[in-house]
Amino acid sequence: MTSRKLALIWKHKALYLIALPGIAYFIIFKYIPIMGSVIAFQDYNIFQGITGSAWVGLEQFERMFQYPEFLRILKNTLLINLYDIVFGFSAPIILALMLNEVRKMLAKRIIQTIVYMPHFLSWVIISGIFIGILSPSTGMVNHFLNLFGIDSIYFLGEDSFIRTIIVGSGMWRETGWSTIIYLAALAGINPQLYEAADIDGANRWQQTWKITIPTLMPTIMMLFLLQIGNFLDFGFERVDVFLNPFNRVNGEIFDTYIYEAGLLQNQYSYTTAIGIFKSVVGLILLVGANFVSRKTTGNSLY
Amino acid sequence: MAIKESRARKAFLRTNMFILVLVSIIMILPFIHVLAQSFSSSGAIDQGKVSFLPVEFTLDNYNFVFQDGSIWRSFGVTIFITVFGTLFNLIATASLAYPLSRKELLGRKFLLFMVLFTMIFSAPLIPTFLVVQNLGLLNTIWALIFPTAISAFNLFVMRSFFMQIPQELIESSRMDGLGELRILFQIVLPLSKPAMATLGIFYAVFHWNTYFNALMFIEDRSLYPLQIKLREMIVDENFTSDPTSDFYTTMLSSSPEGIKMATIIVATVPILLIYPFLQRHFIKGFMLGSLKD
Numbered sequence: 001m002t003s004r005k006l007a008l009i010w011k012h013k014a015l016y017l018i019a020l021p022g023i024a025y026f027i028i029f030k031y032i033p034i035m036g037s038v039i040a041f042q043d044y045n046i047f048q049g050i051t052g053s054a055w056v057g058l059e060q061f062e063r064m065f066q067y068p069e070f071l072r073i074l075k076n077t078l079l080i081n082l083y084d085i086v087f088g089f090s091a092p093i094i095l096a097l098m099l100n101e102v103r104k105m106l107a108k109r110i111i112q113t114i115v116y117m118p119h120f121l122s123w124v125i126i127s128g129i130f131i132g133i134l135s136p137s138t139g140m141v142n143h144f145l146n147l148f149g150i151d152s153i154y155f156l157g158e159d160s161f162i163r164t165i166i167v168g169s170g171m172w173r174e175t176g177w178s179t180i181i182y183l184a185a186l187a188g189i190n191p192q193l194y195e196a197a198d199i200d201g202a203n204r205w206q207q208t209w210k211i212t213i214p215t216l217m218p219t220i221m222m223l224f225l226l227q228i229g230n231f232l233d234f235g236f237e238r239v240d241v242f243l244n245p246f247n248r249v250n251g252e253i254f255d256t257y258i259y260e261a262g263l264l265q266n267q268y269s270y271t272t273a274i275g276i277f278k279s280v281v282g283l284i285l286l287v288g289a290n291f292v293s294r295k296t297t298g299n300s301l302y
Numbered sequence: 303m304a305i306k307e308s309r310a311r312k313a314f315l316r317t318n319m320f321i322l323v324l325v326s327i328i329m330i331l332p333f334i335h336v337l338a339q340s341f342s343s344s345g346a347i348d349q350g351k352v353s354f355l356p357v358e359f360t361l362d363n364y365n366f367v368f369q370d371g372s373i374w375r376s377f378g379v380t381i382f383i384t385v386f387g388t389l390f391n392l393i394a395t396a397s398l399a400y401p402l403s404r405k406e407l408l409g410r411k412f413l414l415f416m417v418l419f420t421m422i423f424s425a426p427l428i429p430t431f432l433v434v435q436n437l438g439l440l441n442t443i444w445a446l447i448f449p450t451a452i453s454a455f456n457l458f459v460m461r462s463f464f465m466q467i468p469q470e471l472i473e474s475s476r477m478d479g480l481g482e483l484r485i486l487f488q489i490v491l492p493l494s495k496p497a498m499a500t501l502g503i504f505y506a507v508f509h510w511n512t513y514f515n516a517l518m519f520i521e522d523r524s525l526y527p528l529q530i531k532l533r534e535m536i537v538d539e540n541f542t543s544d545p546t547s548d549f550y551t552t553m554l555s556s557s558p559e560g561i562k563m564a565t566i567i568v569a570t571v572p573i574l575l576i577y578p579f580l581q582r583h584f585i586k587g588f589m590l591g592s593l594k595d
Contacts (some may be wrong), residue, residue: 007410015401017330022398030420036429043369093391101318114326116581120573122511128536128566129332140335140353160487169549192401229422236514258427263518268428275426
């Protein structure tokens, strides 16, 4: 390091001091846990700690892939995320395009206010509402089914609906809110583009395909890549609030399993191995998807 | 041709509006259903009579919720972590975002990458739990505040806002002999009020909805935040109302459905009351974060 650099650092030493607590936060609560992941290669014992516990190499990872439970939970996680990408990711794009066509400003604002609202409710409240409306005896969904002579279904009391409920409740909460970023991109389109297309005789449908969608593409790809990067990270809360002994088999995902088996049953090393698996796969997916996207569409995160 | 086109256009606009109204109704119907049940008698709810209008109107459910004191304690805990936690978040985030926004800080590229990396590669759960445990934070209210002091996303948003503050302004403040800390608190922060409001709301809603961290870190019932309490009241007993369960008979006599619904309304109304005000700020912050860089 040159003396000129040292002098520059010394001159602005106050800046470094101010940054210290924040840096300490990231080291203590992010990087020490990442380093603490070495317990995945141990048979971690609470009383002996990291230094005292026995090293077992890749045993925990081997155990992971031999365990039938793991494959069931991997399947649940993959399926729930797949549904969420197919339906949950495309719904806000379509809703934003539809909202963008509305010319009556008052109507537009009212619709926006309503569809954004569920975003502010916690998952616990969301599950309370869904458990209420799906209740076999008192819920409105079954009241509706009864009107058509269909018998009441106990949606949360069996394992065949749980994935749909998890993805559906997420869509109910987030679809409206997720349109904001697309609407912002749509608002930035130069109206002259449409006028020029009008003169050239392009109809609305052609304008949507040739002007609107291409303009949205960078935003869509950016959000898509982020979602791919979080593919195994569906989130603990939104699933945990719907799980019960009757639907656990098909609803349990990595995040809820790590909490149950790790914290409640003290399998620290094993569940940390699963956590590492999750993070590494996420990283590989993100880098891979980013590479493919840059080659094919020219859009990339970095 | 032109007339035909405009007629097709009108039909399209009408269909479009019709679908949007339908979507809005789907969004709002569950609220109305919950609201109707919270004002209905247990008898009417259990017979499946209540859909969108209260039947046998009563305030019993609300009286029950308001008399049960334990929910108020949880409200208190949540209000504390929301107010104090948000203040702490803003100061912590600003104190790292400000140095990172200055070109004089050598190594800021490296620091930014370090922060970005934590967004992509999340720290596993158990080691994080062990850190909180070793710091002696378990079962204290600080476990809900310190481990989430800075959100990487919010840090980037705040930094990009700080970067728009003219370098000359900072330089001239330095000339006037102001220290960096005073520049941050007396020049930079007052100029960043919109960003602080937006991020403050992001953090506040996060604290208000705190659930998983409390589930992990808090065992002491007197420190339960609102969401954990709500989960106990409205979700946990759900499956016991299944006829095959042992608890079924005991649950039948208490018929908690209306009370659950009243609890949901009581916990939701504070958010919905400030929602119109939040909405504007939230959207601003969302764009701030997405459009810069």
